[in-house]
Amino acid sequence: MNMKKRFFTAVLVVLCAAEGFTSAKVEQKAAAQAVPAGSLTIYVVRHGQTIFNLMDRVQGISDGILTERGIVGAVNMGKGLRDVPFGAVYSSDLKRAIETARLAMEQNRATKQWSVTEKPELREVSFGIFEGDPNWVMYAAFAKDLGLSIPEDAKSIGAATAPIAQYYGGDMKKFLEGLADFNKKIDTTYKISEDASEVYARLKKGMDAVVAENPDGGNVMLVAHGQSISFLLAAVGVEVSAQLGNSSVTKLVYDYATKTYSIDGPVGDMSYAEAGAKM
Numbered sequence: 001m002n003m004k005k006r007f008f009t010a011v012l013v014v015l016c017a018a019e020g021f022t023s024a025k026v027e028q029k030a031a032a033q034a035v036p037a038g039s040l041t042i043y044v045v046r047h048g049q050t051i052f053n054l055m056d057r058v059q060g061i062s063d064g065i066l067t068e069r070g071i072v073g074a075v076n077m078g079k080g081l082r083d084v085p086f087g088a089v090y091s092s093d094l095k096r097a098i099e100t101a102r103l104a105m106e107q108n109r110a111t112k113q114w115s116v117t118e119k120p121e122l123r124e125v126s127f128g129i130f131e132g133d134p135n136w137v138m139y140a141a142f143a144k145d146l147g148l149s150i151p152e153d154a155k156s157i158g159a160a161t162a163p164i165a166q167y168y169g170g171d172m173k174k175f176l177e178g179l180a181d182f183n184k185k186i187d188t189t190y191k192i193s194e195d196a197s198e199v200y201a202r203l204k205k206g207m208d209a210v211v212a213e214n215p216d217g218g219n220v221m222l223v224a225h226g227q228s229i230s231f232l233l234a235a236v237g238v239e240v241s242a243q244l245g246n247s248s249v250t251k252l253v254y255d256y257a258t259k260t261y262s263i264d265g266p267v268g269d270m271s272y273a274e275a276g277a278k279m
Helices: 003-010 069-082 094-104 136-144 157-167 172-186 194-212 226-235 271-277
Strands: 039-046 090-091 116-118 218-224 249-255 260-269
Touching: 003 136, 039 094, 039 194, 039 226, 069 094, 069 271, 090 094, 094 116, 094 218, 136 172, 157 172, 172 194, 172 226, 194 226, 218 226, 260 271
Parallel strands: 039 218, 090 116, 090 218
Antiparallel strands: 039 249, 249 260
């Protein structure tokens, strides 16, 4: 596997726990529809493909609309989950997440009544001055700040990030944290960026609210974003090596007795969307 492919596989993954959440070492478990007593199963979904995803542009708090492929992916994912009864549906307050949640739940036949609860705490990481730029521009600037040499023709995300991936020795948790801290440091004009500690604190607040609002357990859907989900997984102790695709699903289980999270099944599971596409 070449460096570019390895990076795309690893850039949205997390390797170890971070301070801030009550968490436990994650154990991979067989996927199951049944919800254990005293637990809450959180179906964490990445939004469908957007125009910014298609154009390979930086998309944090800026909001690209869903492409046709993104709409179809969200619908198919919803079909794959149509027999799961959801007690609540959450999304970040960005339109691409709200729309994904709506499209998915419109396919559900096990939930009689639902509405999408928007939580700004679940929104994507803010990339400050790079919002809307080609992705390679942001990563090239980050690499330069680390003292790394970037080829002049590095006009793709793979070429611009390869030296950074090597610099961090494959530890993508440190990569993501470093990128957030870099954006915060240089955003002296607009001051809309977040450092890693701020991202963790924001997500903790959102997840604490989700847990508190569902004391009887059950299932909830939570639609968020590539890097915010990666930070979230890091915070609850998930060690994974899977890419988070658009309309993918990762199941987190919160145990009320132990106040810990575990993961149920694969991270970034595309099987729900794939099953829905066949219906």
